[in-house]
Amino acid sequence: MIELTRTGKNALIINNPVMPAAGTVGYDGAAYQHLIDLSKLGALVTNPITWKSRKIARGPRVVPLPSGVLIHTGLPNPGMQQVIKHVAGRWACSPVPVIVHVVATTPPDVERCAAALDGCEGVAAIELGIHEQAAAGDIALMLQAVFDNTQLPVLVQLPLYSAVTLARPAQDAGAEALIVAAPPRGTTRDSETGQLVGGRVYGPWLKAQALRAVGQVSRQVTIPVIGSGGIHSSDDARDFLEAGAAAVQVDTLIWTKPRELEIIARNLGGLEFTRAAGAYADEWEPGMGQTMWQARFGQNDQDDVTPGIPSPPPDHLPR
Amino acid sequence: MRETQAIIERVRQASADHQQLDLAVDPALAQLQPGQSLLARPVDAPITGTAASYLREQWIPVDVQTARITVEVPAQPVYAPGTVISLLSPVGCPIPLRPQSRHLLLIAEDTAPTPLIFLARRRLADGVAVTLVLGGQATGYPLELLPPEVEILHGETDWTWPDQVDTLTWADQVIALAPSFAYTDAYGSLFNVISQLRHQDIPDDYVCGLFYWRLACGTGACQACQVSCRGRDLLACVDGPAVDLKKVRL
Numbered sequence: 001m002i003e004l005t006r007t008g009k010n011a012l013i014i015n016n017p018v019m020p021a022a023g024t025v026g027y028d029g030a031a032y033q034h035l036i037d038l039s040k041l042g043a044l045v046t047n048p049i050t051w052k053s054r055k056i057a058r059g060p061r062v063v064p065l066p067s068g069v070l071i072h073t074g075l076p077n078p079g080m081q082q083v084i085k086h087v088a089g090r091w092a093c094s095p096v097p098v099i100v101h102v103v104a105t106t107p108p109d110v111e112r113c114a115a116a117l118d119g120c121e122g123v124a125a126i127e128l129g130i131h132e133q134a135a136a137g138d139i140a141l142m143l144q145a146v147f148d149n150t151q152l153p154v155l156v157q158l159p160l161y162s163a164v165t166l167a168r169p170a171q172d173a174g175a176e177a178l179i180v181a182a183p184p185r186g187t188t189r190d191s192e193t194g195q196l197v198g199g200r201v202y203g204p205w206l207k208a209q210a211l212r213a214v215g216q217v218s219r220q221v222t223i224p225v226i227g228s229g230g231i232h233s234s235d236d237a238r239d240f241l242e243a244g245a246a247a248v249q250v251d252t253l254i255w256t257k258p259r260e261l262e263i264i265a266r267n268l269g270g271l272e273f274t275r276a277a278g279a280y281a282d283e284w285e286p287g288m289g290q291t292m293w294q295a296r297f298g299q300n301d302q303d304d305v306t307p308g309i310p311s312p313p314p315d316h317l318p319r
Numbered sequence: 320m321r322e323t324q325a326i327i328e329r330v331r332q333a334s335a336d337h338q339q340l341d342l343a344v345d346p347a348l349a350q351l352q353p354g355q356s357l358l359a360r361p362v363d364a365p366i367t368g369t370a371a372s373y374l375r376e377q378w379i380p381v382d383v384q385t386a387r388i389t390v391e392v393p394a395q396p397v398y399a400p401g402t403v404i405s406l407l408s409p410v411g412c413p414i415p416l417r418p419q420s421r422h423l424l425l426i427a428e429d430t431a432p433t434p435l436i437f438l439a440r441r442r443l444a445d446g447v448a449v450t451l452v453l454g455g456q457a458t459g460y461p462l463e464l465l466p467p468e469v470e471i472l473h474g475e476t477d478w479t480w481p482d483q484v485d486t487l488t489w490a491d492q493v494i495a496l497a498p499s500f501a502y503t504d505a506y507g508s509l510f511n512v513i514s515q516l517r518h519q520d521i522p523d524d525y526v527c528g529l530f531y532w533r534l535a536c537g538t539g540a541c542q543a544c545q546v547s548c549r550g551r552d553l554l555a556c557v558d559g560p561a562v563d564l565k566k567v568r569l
């Protein structure tokens with residue numbers, strides 16, 4: 001179990017250090033329910049939500065990059081009240097804690113969002129997305145707007161290139177954890193329209209920069225840091241944990257290889273030695289019953305299982 | 320949506336710009352309907368490398384048989400027989416077909432009519448008469464790749480074609496395809512023509528536009544393919560690709 005916030009009545013405790021990043025699995029993960037076993041994740045992070053509804057951006061929205069992609073959507077969403085009306089019921093049934101990403105637009109709107117989420121069943125925490133131009137004072141204002149209206153723990157998502165500067169002020173202002181970092185912005189030319197398009201950029205190349213920021217931030221603060229940016233394998237995720245992160249968020253890999261998110265979560269959440277059997281870490285355990293074993297792996301081995309007596313791992317597993 | 324694997328059995332260079340791939344697929348994919356597509360990615364493709372190798376490609380079927388699907392994709396990158404492909408499917412909804420429709424008018428302008436071919440085949444098999452208008456760059460599309468029973472009309476570059484009034488009057492459903500950067504202008508002008516012709520009395524799903532935004536997730540999660548509509552906004556990857564132009568904010 002990983003405690004991502006201070007101990008207390010509303011502490012955010014996750015069973016696995018791997019979760020999707022905001023904007024990747026929708027408002028409740030339903031888009032991926034047949035592709036990913038969501039119960040294996042540490043938490044669900046919703047798409048960014050604002051108090052007022054926002055329309056989709058005009059022009060190209062998805063532009064391929066060498067080894068990545070630029071996304072410019074304008075954060076379309078139906079507004080917090082509509083999201084709660086239509087999705088909150090599913091949050092309440094979520095197999096893992098739900099972290100609602102609130103876009104830090106203005107303090108009054110953040111206040112309203114926090115008040116609307118307060119008491120919303122299934123919501124375990126608020127992730128506050130900070131604008132790239134935000135200063136330390138802005139973060140304090142936004143956090144105060146949340147604290148005045150809810151006791152839910154607040155995680156602050158920092159922009160990549162100011163994460164190191166803003167981490168300490170965010171902690172001092174009361175953030176329970178930091179997400180390092182939001183994907184940076186970039187500009188590229190869209191081959192279809194010939195236009196220059198600005199937006200957030202994603203890809204494996206981002207890992208090196210995010211990893212450095214995580215290392216620097218985690219040395220500065222005492223609150224948990226959640227690493228995010230460019231994670232595309234279990235080894236990438238482990239690098240973030242080694243750099244000081246308590247948990248990780250995976251972003252566009254989910255779109256490219258959805259199952260990989262679950263594999264990373266299983267690998268980081270369990271014992272890897274069972275991979276040799278073709279089983280995930282949490283699918284095999286000493287003493288597994290014969291029926292269950294055969295159902296999963298066929299007729300081989302495990303013929304001598306005595307009920308109630310744990311059996312050793314099969315011979316073909318590394319010990 | 321499910322993830323399955325397919326094997327490229329055959330690659331045909333259909334034209335200078337297109338190749339057709341025969342895929343051996345999970346038999347469940349035989350249920351794919353016109354309008355639905357696949358998100359594809361070679362299983363062995365590295366996550367880094369060329370631009371094309373990162374996001375999944377949207378593959379649009381031109382023919383669906385039991386356990387075999389033929390898709391038409393751009394000529395680049397070149398695929399090799401035997402390549403194992405990871406598929407996410409189905410992407411999108413079937414194109415809504417009007418009941419008792421007997422005359423279908425398809426229009427493609429400045430883009431290859433690939434997404435219309437499977438629909439044409441299915442409607443022809445149902446005994447429906449199909450006319451395809453090719454305008455602008457679509458006129459360069461090789462006609463031998465189209466079902467021979469389809470009537471072909473060559474149009475101009477402004478969503479007009481000879482006997483436009485006659486064909487629009489004759490048709491009891493119109494499906495239009497424009498390049499993604501021209502949706503608002505192209506579908507707007509077509510809808511205006513039809514509105515005037517029918518004196519604003521346009522039945523539901525009478526004229527649909529196909530929206531093929533470049534997809535990021537293809538599952539409805541990222542919202543990048545949102546189509547602004549009256550009432551509820553729609554997602555091309557979940558609710559589309561065909562959207563009733565009566566609903567769209569053009």
